[in-house]
Amino acid sequence: MQKTADAVVIGGGIMGASTAHFLAKKGVGKVVLLEKRHLAAVSTGHSAANIRCSYSNPVTVQLALRSFEMFENDREEMGGDTGFRRTGMMILLEEEHVAAGRRVLESEREHHTETRELGPDEIKELAPQFNLDGVVCGTYQPRGGYADPVRTTRTLVRAAAKWGLVAQEGVGARRIRVDGDRVSGVESDQGVIQTGLVVNAAGPWGIHVGRSAGRHYSIRWSREVDLVLRLPEDFGHFPIIADPGCHIYFRPQRQGKLLAGLDYPKEIEPLDIDDYDAGLDANSRRRIERGLFRRIPSLRDAEFDRGWASIYTITDDWHPVVGPEGGPDGYYACFGGSGHGFKLGPPIGESLASIILGQNPRIDLHPLRPSRFEEGDTFTSAWGAGNRA
Numbered sequence: 295m296q297k298t299a300d301a302v303v304i305g306g307g308i309m310g311a312s313t314a315h316f317l318a319k320k321g322v323g324k325v326v327l328l329e330k331r332h333l334a335a336v337s338t339g340h341s342a343a344n345i346r347c348s349y350s351n352p353v354t355v356q357l358a359l360r361s362f363e364m365f366e367n368d369r370e371e372m373g374g375d376t377g378f379r380r381t382g383m384m385i386l387l388e389e390e391h392v393a394a395g396r397r398v399l400e401s402e403r404e405h406h407t408e409t410r411e412l413g414p415d416e417i418k419e420l421a422p423q424f425n426l427d428g429v430v431c432g433t434y435q436p437r438g439g440y441a442d443p444v445r446t447t448r449t450l451v452r453a454a455a456k457w458g459l460v461a462q463e464g465v466g467a468r469r470i471r472v473d474g475d476r477v478s479g480v481e482s483d484q485g486v487i488q489t490g491l492v493v494n495a496a497g498p499w500g501i502h503v504g505r506s507a508g509r510h511y512s513i514r515w516s517r518e519v520d521l522v523l524r525l526p527e528d529f530g531h532f533p534i535i536a537d538p539g540c541h542i543y544f545r546p547q548r549q550g551k552l553l554a555g556l557d558y559p560k561e562i563e564p565l566d567i568d569d570y571d572a573g574l575d576a577n578s579r580r581r582i583e584r585g586l587f588r589r590i591p592s593l594r595d596a597e598f599d600r601g602w603a604s605i606y607t608i609t610d611d612w613h614p615v616v617g618p619e620g621g622p623d624g625y626y627a628c629f630g631g632s633g634h635g636f637k638l639g640p641p642i643g644e645s646l647a648s649i650i651l652g653q654n655p656r657i658d659l660h661p662l663r664p665s666r667f668e669e670g671d672t673f674t675s676a677w678g679a680g681n682r683a
C-alpha cells in the first residue's frame with residue numbers, strides 16, 4: 295500500500311478515473327486512485343453511456359462538444375478504446391415538447407453543434423420502423439453515439455499507469471485528514487496515505503467523503519433502471535432516441551440488441567445507496583415497455599435480455615459539483631452527475647486537472663463550482679428541472 299502520493303482520487307467511476315488520468319498525464323507525479331469496490335462498479339458501470347449534445351447551458355454544450363472529440367479520437371485523447379459507436383441522436387417532439395426542444399436547438403445553434411430540426415419525412419427515413427403518431431418534428435445530432443462505460447473507465451486508468459497512476463481496487467477511503475486549513479492525507483482501509491491533494495469523486499457517497507473534510511452538500515439519490523431487448527433479425531439501423539412523449543430513451547446496443555430506460559420527465563425514486571435492489575422491477579419494466587411498444591409496435595414480441603437498477607446522484611440543479619470551494623486547500627469535489635455525468639466525465643476530468651495544476655483549463659468549469667448554490671447562481675434548463683438539464 296502506498297504511504298505517500300502527490301494526489302489521491304477517491305472513487306473509480308468515470309469522474310475519478312478521468313481526473314486521475316489527466317492529473318497523471320499532466321505530470322502531477324504519483325496519483326493513487328482508491329476504489330472501494332472495483333472500477334466502474336456503481337453508476338458508471340450501469341450507465342447507458344449515451345453521448346449527446348442537447349443542452350441549453352453554454353458550459354454543458356462546450357463539455358458535450360469536447361466529449362464528442364474525446365470519444366471520436368479515444369486512442370489519442372483517452373489512451374485507448376472506449377467502445378464508442380457513432381449512431382446519431384434524435385429527439386422526437388410531440389406538441390407539448392416542441393417549444394422546449396426548439397429552445398434547446400437555438401442554444402445549440404449558437405454553439406455550432408450541427409444539431410438540426412427534422413420534419414416527419416426525414417424522421418421516417420432515419421427510423422422507418424417507428425410509429426410516429428403524435429410526433430410533430432424532431433432534432434438530430436449527427437455526432438451522437440454511445441460508449442462502453444466499463445471499458446472507458448478501465449482504459450483511462452490503464453493508459454495512465456505509465457505516468458504514475460496507481461489504482462487500488464477494493465480499498466475504501468475512510469476519511470480525509472485536514473491539518474489546519476490544508477488537506478494532509480487520506481485514511482484508507484489499508485492505512486494512511488499522506489498527500490496534499492485529494493479529489494472527492496465518490497459519486498453517490500461524495501456527500502459522506504466531503505463531510506470528513508468539513509464540506510457539506512445537498513444531494514438526493516434516485517433509483518434508475520435500464521433494460522435490454524433482443525431485436526428481431528433485419529430490424530435495421532436507428533439512432534439514439536430521446537422520446538419525451540413516451541417518457542423513454544432507447545438506443546441500439548451491440549449484438550443486435552436495444553437498450554431502453556425511463557426518461558424525462560421521470561420522478562425521483564429515493565433509495566438507500568447502501569442497500570437497494572439492483573434488479574429491474576416489474577413496474578419499471580412495464581413502464582419502459584409501454585412507451586417502447588407504443589413507438590415501435592413490432593417489438594412487442596422481442597425477447598427480454600436483461601435489466602438492472604442503479605443510482606442517479608442529484609444536486610439541487612441536476613449538474614455536477616466540480617472544483618475548489620474555499621477550503622480546505624488541496625480538496626476538490628467532482629461528483630453529482632445525475633443522469634448525464636458519463637459523457638461529461640472525460641472533459642470535466644481534463645479541465646479539472648488543469649485547474650488543480652494552476653493551468654488554463656480547456657473549458658472554464660467555474661459555473662459548476664459547489665458554492666453556486668449559496669450564491670444563487672444555479673443552472674436552469676429549457677426542459678425544466680431534471681435529467682435533460
Ligand SMILES: Cc1cc2nc3c(=O)[nH]c(=O)nc-3n(C[C@H](O)[C@H](O)[C@H](O)COP(=O)(O)OP(=O)(O)OC[C@H]3O[C@@H](n4cnc5c(N)ncnc54)[C@H](O)[C@@H]3O)c2cc1C
Nearest residue numbers: 305307308309330338341342344467497631634635636637
Ligand atoms: C441507469 C443509468 C443510465 C445513465 N445513462 C447515462 C447516459 O446515457 N449518458 C450519460 O452521460 N450519463 C448517464 N448516466 C449517468 C452517469 O452514469 C453518472 O452520472 C456517472 O457515471 C457518475 O460517475 P461518478 O464517477 O460520479 O460516480 P460512480 O460511477 O458512482 O463512481 C463513484 C465510485 O466511487 C466509489 N466510492 C464511493 N465511496 C468511496 C470511498 N469512500 N472510497 C473509495 N471508493 C469509493 C464507488 O464504489 C464508485 O465506484 C446514467 C446513470 C444511470 C444510473
